[in-house]
Structure formats: C-alpha cells, structure tokens
Amino acid sequence: MSRAAHPGKRPLDILAALKSAVLAALVAFGLFSLLIGLRTDQGPTGALVLTERFGELGAFVAVAFVGVFLRELLLRDKRIDIVRFVPPVVTAAARRIIPFVGPALLVFALVVPVMFFHNRYLLDLSIQILTYVMLGWGLNIVVGLAGLLDLGYVAFYAVGAYSYALLAQNFGLGFWICLPLAGILAAFWGVLLGFPVLRLRGDYLAIVTLAFGEIIRLVLTNWQSFTGGPNGISGIARPSFFGLPFTDGEGGFAATFGLEFTPTHRVVFLYYLILALALVTNIVTVRLRRLPIGRAWEALREDEIACRTLGINTTNTKLTAFAIGAMFGGFAGSFFATRQGFISPESFVFGESALVLAIVVLGGMGSQIGVAVAAAVMLGGFEFFREFQQYRMLVFGFAMVGIMIWRPRGLVATRMPSVFLKERKIVAAEFVAEGRG
C-alpha cells in the first residue's frame, strides 16, 4: 500500500533483484550454452571440429544478469511507460496535431513523385510501401474490425495476382477490366474458404487460414499446365495510361503529351495507381465502419454471443468481412502482377502473410492511420537495416519486441466511435477487445 503511494521512496530490494538476475542468467545459460558456447567448423580434413566459445557465452550470460538486475532494481514491477517521460506540453500539442496527421500524410503521399522524381530507388520503395499499406488496410477489416485472426491473407493476394496474369495472357484483357475481376475472384475464394472455416474460433481459425494460404501456394506451384508452376508467369501486360503505353516513340505516353521519354513516367503512374487503390480501400473501410455491417463487425469482435442475441447472423457477418478483406487483397495482387510483369509462387509465401499481419498488429488493430504508419516503418525499417546485413533480422526483431513492450496494442490503440450523440470521444484502448476468433 505505502509502496504504491510513494513509488520513489521505497527501499532498494537488492536481494530480490539478485534472485531474479541469477534466474535470468541461468535461463540465458541454458538457452545459449549450445547455441553460442559450442560451434562446429569444418576442420582441415573435412571432418567437423568442435570449437568452444565460452568467452562469448559468458558475455551473453553476463548481459542477461546485469540487465535483469538493473531492471529489477530500478523499475521493479513498474511497466516501462514512455508516456511518463513526455512533458505535458508535448502531449497537449500532440493532441492538437493528431487530427491533421492523416491529411498531412495524404498530402505528403501526393507530392512524393514530384519531390523524388529522380530518385528511382525511393519511388520503388514508396510503391512497395503503399502496396503493403493497402494489404494492411484490407487485412485490417478482417483482423482489426471483425477480430478474425487470418494467417493466410497472402492467398487472396496470390489469387488476385494470378487472376490478372492469366486473364491478361489468355484473353488479352486490359488492366482495368482485370482489376475488378481479380477482386471478385479473390472475394469468391474468401467466401469459399470462409464457409467451412468460420465456425472455428481463435487458434483453430488461425491454423486453418494458414493452411489455406499454403494450399493455394502449393496448387500454384504444382499446377504446371495452368499456372506455369515454379517458373511462374512472365511477360504480363504492363499498365498503360488509359490506352497510351509507356514506350518511347510515336503513340507512347511521353510523345502524346510532348514530354521527353523517361521510364520514370511508368513508375510515377504506378505510384499514383497504388495510391488511388489504397485510398479507395481506406474510404470504403471508413464508410463501412459507419454502416450497420461495420458496426456488426466490431460488435462481433467485442462479443459474438451478445451479437447473436441481438439477431445478428454472425456467420454471414464474418463472411462479408472475409470477402471484402479478400477483395482488397485481390486488387493489390493484380497491381503487384502488373507492376512486376512477372509472378511466381515464391512471392506468396507465409512470410508475406506474417508481414501484413505484423503491420496490422503494430499499427493498432482497427486503426487506419496506425496501419499506414506501421507499413512505412516496417518496410522502411527493412531497407534501413539492410546495412546490418546478417544482423538485419535480429535488429528488426529487437525493434519489434521493444515496440510491443512499450505499446502492446500497437501504435494507435484507441478507437473512434462510429456514431455519436454530442461529441465524438475517443475510446481508450483498455476497453477495446481484440477478438478471439
């Protein structure tokens, strides 16, 4: 009691801290003794030789010991809370700025190609980020709003990409016709998967959707005659500016508008294309949230049983979330196909699903801006950490763990009500459920 009242004045409990530190050191020793303490190398005769690295092992154990000791001593059971270190002036200012973050980001996104016209690398990275923003927003409908854990989202991305590639190759259809078709096909697969699967909840749902993602990939790999198998499909029609191809010479985009030809025109066009697609995803999601269907998704995430007593057909409601999420995945997929000009099952591995899910979780489930920022941080981070070479994933992993400790519910964990009587008050994170399936 008194300790809680005077958190600064409690005595330093060295014994307890020592105990925790010894325990942590033991765990570190157990974990790393084989992983780091011993190493096998190829000897001069070709046989494996065992080298001992007790020095490194000792260093790891020491770091664990000292780290835990200091944490126990200084912080003890207090949560690490960044917010406390921020002066109130900054918080107040931030609160005033928050409504302008979205529009500012949008304006920034609109001028990126103008600002970085000659930086091809950055433009490509931006296109990739926007693709993942769109995927994140699509998955956000399923995971963030409806609370259904989907580990196989990449399947719909793949369906969209292959739909576009196959339709364009076999029937010579253009991008703008293929785009809706790809979306519809992906949504169709979403419903097909949803029917048997949505009776399951939580972990079971996650595992089955994961399996579905793998099945789609395996089918794409093995159905040689239809999908080209592991070789994939190449020579996919590149996008044209409403009929004007991005080529040098007569009839091309540059010639028609009297510009000097540069391949960057196509990149800029692709940039605005994916920006438009992502914005459509966002606008549709924001609108849907204010309609009864969107409210039912969120209610489903909060309490499925209560939904049923209110006459909500939970199966259909989940299916619509699945289908609409899948549809946006399909759109993103066909954009991916037209941008790359080449697709193969390699692009649709589980890691992609995991990345998109990580973006949604990191962004804060259900938050549109959070997801957009998270996508930029994740992919930008990947690029930034490229310098660390083989430690890239390690550094990135630490960064993720750190963020999850400081903001366990993602960057934007609060929730905007869909309807209000007098004033739209933000719902604090602690009330919002995460959904169990």
Added chain:
Amino acid sequence: MNGTVEPILTVEHLTMRFGGLVAVDDLSFSARPGDITALIGPNGAGKTTVFNCITGFYKPTVGMIRLAHPDGKTFLLERLLDFRISQRARGSRTFQNIRLFQGMTVLENLMVARHNPLMLASGFTLFGMLGLRTFTNAERAAIDMAKYWLDKIGITSRADDPAGDLPYGAQRRLEVARAMCTEPVLLCLDEPAAGLNARESAELNELLLFIRAEHATSILLIEHDMSVVMEISDHIVVLDYGVKIADGAPAAIRDDPRVIAAYLGVDDEEIADVEAEVGT
C-alpha cells in the same frame, strides 16, 4: 386468473441433459402476455439452462417451446437458430454476466441492436454506401430510439462514453435497454439485479415496471433477490434441481413450504416431513 388469454410463452416437457446430468427435468410452464413471470430457484437449479434453451443457445434434449405473438403468429423456438429467435420470433435476452460491447460507446451498443432494420434500410449496405435517404432516415430513427431508452435508463449524458466505463448498475440497465431496442415480444432477463446496491436495484425495478406498463413486451425474469421478485412479478415458477416445485402467484409462492425448504437448504428427510405435514 383469466384462462382465455393465450399464453405468450409455453414451455412443455422441457428436458436438458448434459451427459449424465439432468439440468432441467420435464419442465412445463407458461407465461401470460404483459406479465412479469419470474423463474426462481437455488444456485444450479437450471434457470440459466432454461433461458439458454428458450433463446436457442442450447438445443433441448426433449420438449417444446412455443412463442405466440399478439398478432397470432407462433414460433417453435427449439427449432430456430439463436439469432433467428431475436430476428424473427422477437425473443431477446440479457446475461447473468454482463455482455456489453465494452469497447463501443453506449450509443453504439444500442445501434447494434437495431442491426436488422438498419441492414434492410441500407439495402444490405449498398444504399448505405451511396448515402441514400432511406438509410439516413432509418439511421436517424434508430438514434431516436436509442435516445428514448437512454433517457429512460437515465444515462443520456454518457451516450458517447465506452460502455465498459459505466458504473455497474448502469451497465445492467444498458443491457436491458439494448435488448429492448430489438423491440422484443419476450424479454428474458438473467439475474438483472445481481450485484446491484439497493438504489440501483430500485432503479431497475422501476425500469422493468415501466416496460410492462408502456411496452407490449412480456418479461421472463430470473432473480435471486426475493424482495425484487415479490415486488414486481405477477407469476412465479420455482425450480429446484431442474424440477419445477411450485408455480403460482407471489403470495402463494411465499408460503409454499417446499419453496421455503428448497431455499433454506433443508435435508431431504426434513422435506419429507414438511411434505407429510402439508399433505402432498
């Protein structure tokens, strides 16, 4: 008693078994329209199980549950899916452990209850996406209905706060209001006064009496608090170990020796004594 009125709810030979456990054993009773019918009994008597059967969460092992609307339509509830019972048969319920949408605002909670009419008005989302008048009008009507109930339960000023932030008593009343927003013919309340203090409990009584007086909704009520039950119910059914041991007006139930025995936890032998005494 008026024997000519057709009961709104008729439960016949309802039996629910969980493996070897008979939670409800051959229960028959009926509730008259406009009444508050109370279902009482000691812990584990099977009251919640009866509710779960009525609202479609359990499929009864044996038995029939008929809900008759004032306009003559009847529904066999044991054959309907849970959400259809609310949607078609207009039977709504609350839970022993409050089940609000904690992270949604009070107003949103009530709006979710208007899901089906709003879905229709929004043309299954199509008209709503286009922002057509049919939908905006329906939405306004839903908000008005929500306001009406917020006013009745006295939390209009907290309409835009998360439901999880309300005091306990208000959460209980909000759950009742949310159920009422589906415009039910039958409202099943599972221990709505559990955990309330005297003042909150009185507010709840007032709300239930208001519903009975002003709305064409009959109430089926599970309650442990005898003072509440005796004060507001018109008809009481008593369960013990899944078996109906009494059924009648509050005054008669109060003096029923078997009810007293069940509640006071008398041994079987003593019950036999009491029964011998009253000659059953």
